[in-house]
Amino acid sequence: MNILQHSSWQSKPRIALTIGDPAGIGTEIILKSLADDNLLTLDAEFTIFGDQRYLEENYQLLKNLKTTNIQIADPADLKVFDIRSDGEITLGFGNRKSGAASFAYLDEAIAQTLAGKFDAIVTAPIAKSAWKQAGHNYAGQTELLAERSHIDDFGMLFVGKSPHTDWVLRALLATVHIPLREVTRQLTPTLIEQKLELLRRSLLLDFGISDPRIAIAGINPHSGEQGQLGIEECEWLQPLIDRYRQQHPNVQISNPIPPDTMWVNPAKAWRDRAQVGLGYDAYLAMYHDQGLIPVKLLAFDRAVNTTIGLPFVRTSPDHGTAFDIAGKGIADPASTIEAITLAIELAQIRHKNKQGA
Numbered sequence: 001m002n003i004l005q006h007s008s009w010q011s012k013p014r015i016a017l018t019i020g021d022p023a024g025i026g027t028e029i030i031l032k033s034l035a036d037d038n039l040l041t042l043d044a045e046f047t048i049f050g051d052q053r054y055l056e057e058n059y060q061l062l063k064n065l066k067t068t069n070i071q072i073a074d075p076a077d078l079k080v081f082d083i084r085s086d087g088e089i090t091l092g093f094g095n096r097k098s099g100a101a102s103f104a105y106l107d108e109a110i111a112q113t114l115a116g117k118f119d120a121i122v123t124a125p126i127a128k129s130a131w132k133q134a135g136h137n138y139a140g141q142t143e144l145l146a147e148r149s150h151i152d153d154f155g156m157l158f159v160g161k162s163p164h165t166d167w168v169l170r171a172l173l174a175t176v177h178i179p180l181r182e183v184t185r186q187l188t189p190t191l192i193e194q195k196l197e198l199l200r201r202s203l204l205l206d207f208g209i210s211d212p213r214i215a216i217a218g219i220n221p222h223s224g225e226q227g228q229l230g231i232e233e234c235e236w237l238q239p240l241i242d243r244y245r246q247q248h249p250n251v252q253i254s255n256p257i258p259p260d261t262m263w264v265n266p267a268k269a270w271r272d273r274a275q276v277g278l279g280y281d282a283y284l285a286m287y288h289d290q291g292l293i294p295v296k297l298l299a300f301d302r303a304v305n306t307t308i309g310l311p312f313v314r315t316s317p318d319h320g321t322a323f324d325i326a327g328k329g330i331a332d333p334a335s336t337i338e339a340i341t342l343a344i345e346l347a348q349i350r351h352k353n354k355q356g357a
Contacts, residue, residue: 012043012044012045013044013045013119013120013343013344013347013348013351014044014045014047014117014118014119014120015044015045015046015047015118015119015120015121015122015340015343015344015347016047016049016081016109016112016113016117016118016120016121016122017030017034017046017047017048017049017121017122017124017340018048018049018050018102018105018106018109018121018122018123018124019048019049019050019051019054019055019102019105019124020102020105020123020124020125020126020321021094021098021099021101021102021124021125021126021127021130021321022050022051022054022085022089022098022101022102023089023090023091023092023093023094023095023098023127023130023321023323023326024094024098024124024125024126024127024320024321024322024323024326025124025125025321025322025325025326025331026050026102026124026125026321027050027054027055027058027124028058028062028326028327028329028331028333029124029317029331029332029333029335029336030048030050030124030333030336031055031058031059031062031072031073031075032070032071032072032073032331032333032336033073033333033336033337033340034046034073034078035070035071035072035073036071036333036337038337039337039340039341042341042344044340044344044347045079046078046079046340047079047080047081047118048075048078048079048080048081049080049081049083049105049106049108049109049112050080050081050082050083050105051082051083051084051085051101052075052080052082052084053084053085054085054089055075055078055080056075056076058091058327059072059073059074059075061327061329062329065328065329070329070333081108081109081112083101083104083105083108085097085098085100085101085104086100086101089101091326091327092323092324092326092327093323094127094129094130094321094323095130095133096130096133096134097134098127098130099126099127099129099130099131099132099133099134099136100134100135100136102126102127102130102131103126103131103134103136103144106121106123106126106141106144106145107144107148109121109123110144110145110148110149111148113312114148114149114311114312118312119312119313119347119350119351120312120313120314120315120343120344120346120347121145121312121313121314121315121343122314122315122316122336122339122340122343123141123314123315123316124316124317124336125316125317125319125320125321125322126140126141126321127320127321127323128140139176139177140177141316142154142156142176142305142307142314145307145310145314146307146309146310149310149311149312151309151310151311153194153198153309154198154307154308154309154310155172155173155195155198155199155202155307155308155309156172156173156176156305156306156307156308157170157171157172157199157202157282157305157306157307157308158170158171158172158173158291158292158295158303158304158305158306158318159303159304159306159315159342160295160298160299160302160303160304160338161302161338162269162270162271162298162299162302163302164270164271164272164273165269165270165271165272165273165276167269167270167276167279169266169269169270169279169283169295169298169299169303170203170207170281170282170283171282171283171284171285171291171292171294171295172195172198172199172282172283172284172285172291172308173285173287173288173291173292174187174191174192174195174284174285174286174287175187175191175286175287175288176288177288178287178288180287183286183287184219184232187219187232187286187287189236189237189240192237192240192284193240193244195284196214196216196244196253196284198308198309199214199282199284199308200212200214200248200251201308202308202309203281203282205349205350205353206306206308206313206346206349206350207281207346207349208349208352208353209281210250211250211251211252212251212252212281212282213251213252213253213280213281213282214251214252214253214254214280214281214282214283214284215253215254215257215262215280215282215283215284216237216241216253216254216255216256216257216283216284217256217257217259217262217283217284217285217286217290217291218233218237218256218257218258218259218262218286219232219233219237219256219286220232220233221258221259221260222258222260223255223256223257223258223259233256237256238255238256241253241254241255241256254280259285259286259290262283263283263294263298265278265279265280266278266279266280266283266294266298267294267298270298270299295318296318300318301332301334301335302334302335302338303318303335303338304316304317304318304335304338304339304342305317305318305339306342306346313343313346313347313350314343315339315340315342315343315346316339317335317336317338317339318335319335
């Protein structure tokens with residue numbers, strides 16, 4: 001069934017869900033998520049962007065498997081924006097056809113959201129190699145979202161809520177999918193100041209935090225050891241932080257913290273309710289693995305990838321297509337449930353902020 005056409009905020013957030021690469025686990029984790037009792041109590045309106053045929057085929061496959069007793073939503077009971085794929089696609093085998101299909105799902109979801117039909121997009125995983133085989137040369141879904149939205153200032157913020165303490169971990173990456181040898185070339189005062197400001201605005205707009213505490217990682221081991229192990233901290237990072245403090249007195253920002261120790265206190269806040277106060281509102285990591293290794297150690301099944309800086313909310317589970325287990329019924333929907341839950345929360349906060357503007 002095709003979606004109803006909406007032009008403004010209704011009584012509940014409107015969430016677009018893309019199934020990602022149809023050869024992967026995207027359809028499975030979406031159908032499992034939409035049967036989750038806790039998620040359904042959040043009272044949002046969901047629309048799936050994908051091929052109705054694959055949704056129905058996956059539903060029947062999952063229902064017939066004896067390896068799972070998890071509840072699965074019936075596509076017949078869901079709103080689906082049906083986007084037919086060109087040719088047959090086989091579970092577990094990502095290729096040009098599955099890449100073209102996943103691109104089409106996301107592209108249509110973006111267009112509908114920019115037209116005001118939805119408040120947030122939750123994206124299931126795609127295979128970058130399959131996109132490239134289909135002729136779509138993007139580093140990932142984030143870059144397509146930014147391009148279609150005509151946005152240059154955006155970032156990947158990873159968010160995870162601790163099941164032990166309810167403390168929320170937020171980590172922004174200054175650089176993302178680039179070789180390690182390129183990191184120091186791209187890390188400039190201009191970039192870091194841009195990311196700090198993007199993070200400050202997101203904490204206010206998306207999370208309602210007006211006086212944030214932000215921890216910033218050093219670039220070099222031991223944050224340069226006063227110039228002995230690298231000069232970036234002394235030459236420009238610390239002066240940049242000092243200037244930013246003067247410009248934004250409501251923001252508490254740390255000096256560059258040695259990367260090998262920055263994540264000790266977040267780990268304590270994640271596990272021990274008595275030590276939640278040790279955690280910052282957000283962390284700025286200099287490069288991909290500096291931020292994502294600790295995030296995945298702490299919150300592998302709960303971390304959510306959030307694209308900040310867009311004119312709408314976008315979240316995604318923090319894992320891949322898992323072609324090796326596609327169709328086996330064992331894919332864990334936990335991260336997708338977290339992604340949908342966060343999308344609803346952020347959409348509600350954004351709406352509240354607009355109402356109060």
